[in-house]
Structure formats: structure tokens, C-alpha cells
Amino acid sequence: MINGESYKPIIAEAAKMAIGEENIYERVFIFELLKDKNDPNAVAGAVGFSVRQPKFYVFKAKAVLLATGGATPLFRPRSTGEAAGRTWYAIFDTGSGYYMGLKAGAMLTQFEHRFIPFRFKDGYGPVG
Numbered sequence: 001m002i003n004g005e006s007y008k009p010i011i012a013e014a015a016k017m018a019i020g021e022e023n024i025y026e027r028v029f030i031f032e033l034l035k036d037k038n039d040p041n042a043v044a045g046a047v048g049f050s051v052r053q054p055k056f057y058v059f060k061a062k063a064v065l066l067a068t069g070g071a072t073p074l075f076r077p078r079s080t081g082e083a084a085g086r087t088w089y090a091i092f093d094t095g096s097g098y099y100m101g102l103k104a105g106a107m108l109t110q111f112e113h114r115f116i117p118f119r120f121k122d123g124y125g126p127v128g
Helices: 003-019 081-086 096-103
Strands: 028-035 041-048 056-060 118-120 123-124
Touching: 003 118, 028 096
Parallel strands: none
Antiparallel strands: 028 041, 041 056, 118 123
């Protein structure tokens, strides 16, 4: 049986075995997608920097998967009074993927752009 807290290390270990640990980059903030010079409708890589070291990265790719999360900070919580301080919103869902996709010329459609909170007394919290 796989519990939630052990799922990420299991998947990470499988990824390391499949592609090699030397091909894994962690704590890199990607801020720009690179367009393919031969195909204006394709992305050929990305650029970013390390959040821990003074390093700059340029990645080339045959395919790019943009999986940055949603944009929950766009919405105001429905909690009132002291419960407003107990509202959970994913601070890391900044909408940066929307920005990078738009800037690269992607047509952004069918985004699940909503937040459905779990309700508890006097506040709202995370789901799942």
C-alpha cells in the first residue's frame, strides 16, 4: 500500500533510475520558454536560474510540458472575521505558467481555474 507521504520519494526514485540522476535539476526557477527558430508554433526549451546557487540554465528540449499549477491567489477567500486568517490557498500557484504560455504564443483554453475549498467550522481549508 502506498501512502501519500511516501508517494513522492517512490516516484522520484523511479525517475532517477529511468533518466539518470545527472539529468535531474532541482530548485531551478524557469522564467522563459524558448521558441523553435524553425517552427514558430513550437517551444524548443526554457531558461531559468538556481534558487540556491549563482547559476543560470538554458535547457534545449524536443518537447516541453508546462506543469506549473493554477492561479488560486487570483481569488478572494469567502471566510470572514477571524476565519479569514485560517484560509488555505496555494501560494505557489501564481499563474506563472499562464504567463509563460501566453508569452510564447500558446492558445490557452479549458483551464480548470477554480478553487473548491473543504469547509470546516468558521473557515475553509485544502481539499485532498
